[in-house]
Amino acid sequence: MPVQDPIGPELTLAPSSARPSAPRLAALPPAALPELLSTVAALPYRDYIVVAAGALGAAIWVKIFNVLATNGTLEQKLSRKLVHTTTGPLFVLTWILFSAAPSAKFLAAAVPLANFLRLFSVGTGLVNDPGLVKSVSRSGDRGELLKGPLYYVITLIAATILCWRDNPAGLIAVAMMCGGDGLADIVGRRWGGGAKLPYNNAKSWAGSAAMFLGGYLLSYGLIVLFCSLGFFTCYPASAMLSCLGGIALAATVVESLPINQWVDDNVSVPVVAAVLSMLLLPQPAEAAAGVAAAAAAAAAATVVAAPAAVEIASVAAAARVL
Ligand SMILES: C/C(=C\COP(=O)(O)O)CCC[C@H](C)CCC[C@H](C)CCCC(C)C
Numbered sequence: 001m002p003v004q005d006p007i008g009p010e011l012t013l014a015p016s017s018a019r020p021s022a023p024r025l026a027a028l029p030p031a032a033l034p035e036l037l038s039t040v041a042a043l044p045y046r047d048y049i050v051v052a053a054g055a056l057g058a059a060i061w062v063k064i065f066n067v068l069a070t071n072g073t074l075e076q077k078l079s080r081k082l083v084h085t086t087t088g089p090l091f092v093l094t095w096i097l098f099s100a101a102p103s104a105k106f107l108a109a110a111v112p113l114a115n116f117l118r119l120f121s122v123g124t125g126l127v128n129d130p131g132l133v134k135s136v137s138r139s140g141d142r143g144e145l146l147k148g149p150l151y152y153v154i155t156l157i158a159a160t161i162l163c164w165r166d167n168p169a170g171l172i173a174v175a176m177m178c179g180g181d182g183l184a185d186i187v188g189r190r191w192g193g194g195a196k197l198p199y200n201n202a203k204s205w206a207g208s209a210a211m212f213l214g215g216y217l218l219s220y221g222l223i224v225l226f227c228s229l230g231f232f233t234c235y236p237a238s239a240m241l242s243c244l245g246g247i248a249l250a251a252t253v254v255e256s257l258p259i260n261q262w263v264d265d266n267v268s269v270p271v272v273a274a275v276l277s278m279l280l281l282p283q284p285a286e287a288a289a290g291v292a293a294a295a296a297a298a299a300a301a302t303v304v305a306a307p308a309a310v311e312i313a314s315v316a317a318a319a320r321v322l
């Protein structure tokens with residue numbers, strides 16, 4: 001069972017002495033973050049304010065890239081890929097601001113849902129918005145909004161509702177789609193020219209290397225942040241290295257295949273990443289049990305008996321909470 005509301009006013013992060021330390025990553029959010037979180041937690045209608053801020057933030061963010069593309073500061077394709085790379089991670093970062101209410105994930109999903117409706121109405125021509133078409137299409141054709149961008153927001157909706165913040169599979173899926181696939185294009189177009197993949201002439205080794213590294217590092221960062229805030233148990237470094245590495249490699253291979261005309265990579269990459277995360281990463285309950293066992297073993301090896309007993313008791317209590 002997930003922790004109730006690790007950032008709510010009624011329940012704060014457990015003191016570090018009460019949390020298992022040996023097998024988990026030493027990960028604490030930056031000092032300013034808990035302050036911001038407790039300010040947000042004290043707001044009346046907190047979840048609704050976060051949704052409104054997220055929707056406004058999305059519109060402003062896309063507009064900024066539209067302006068940069070229009071005035072020539074950024075090339076259109078780069079601007080579009082920067083929107084692709086940044087909006088998903090910024091969106092999942094807003095998850096930490098929501099309360100523990102069961103309705104929170106549905107409210108959070110309203111932000112990508114609003115963007116779905118916007119893309120759909122502009123893509124089908126119901127609404128005229130040349131700025132949005134310029135920001136998120138390759139060629140200026142509004143019909144393109146109904147492909148990659150629409151799948152992208154559908155994936156964000158699915159990750160929010162199906163995984164929310166107590167299951168790292170959602171974070172990993174979004175990280176592979178944004179940090180991975182987004183960076184593959186940015187790097188591949190610039191530095192991939194000479195060395196194309198033997199089985200796909202449209203993609204390069206440089207693009208795939210960027211996909212692997214970008215997806216891995218973004219997943220790693222998001223998992224460390226969310227687990228250090230108490231949304232799920234932190235994983236041992238070995239799991240972070242091997243499981244996350246395997247997932248990033250599989251997502252990279254899927255992205256590199258010449259299958260985009262059958263399945264959009266904003267669907268294939270996150271689906272493969274989420275399924276493998278469920279299969280390879282210890283699920284929250286297993287991870288808690290593993291952490292408790294390792295911490296108990298470490299405590300047993302400690303010469304001073306009393307602090308060890310306290311540590312074991314607190315770890316066992318933490319495992320029961322999770
Ligand atoms: C350009 C996009 C996808 C194209 O994919 P591909 O064809 O290159 O593979 C991304 C489109 C993003 C969309 C217009 C805006 C999404 C906003 C998001 C749901 C919320 C962000 C909130 C945050 C606070 C900025």
Ligand SMILES: Nc1ccn([C@@H]2O[C@H](COP(=O)(O)OP(=O)(O)O)[C@@H](O)[C@H]2O)c(=O)n1
Pocket residue numbers: 148181184185186187188189192202203204205206207208211255256260265
């Ligand atoms: N693994 C990759 C992926 C993309 N790329 C580069 O990025 C461009 C766009 O990639 P893509 O067709 O996957 O683009 P999207 O469908 O993700 O927008 C390719 O034409 C390559 O120049 C690459 O070099 N290596």
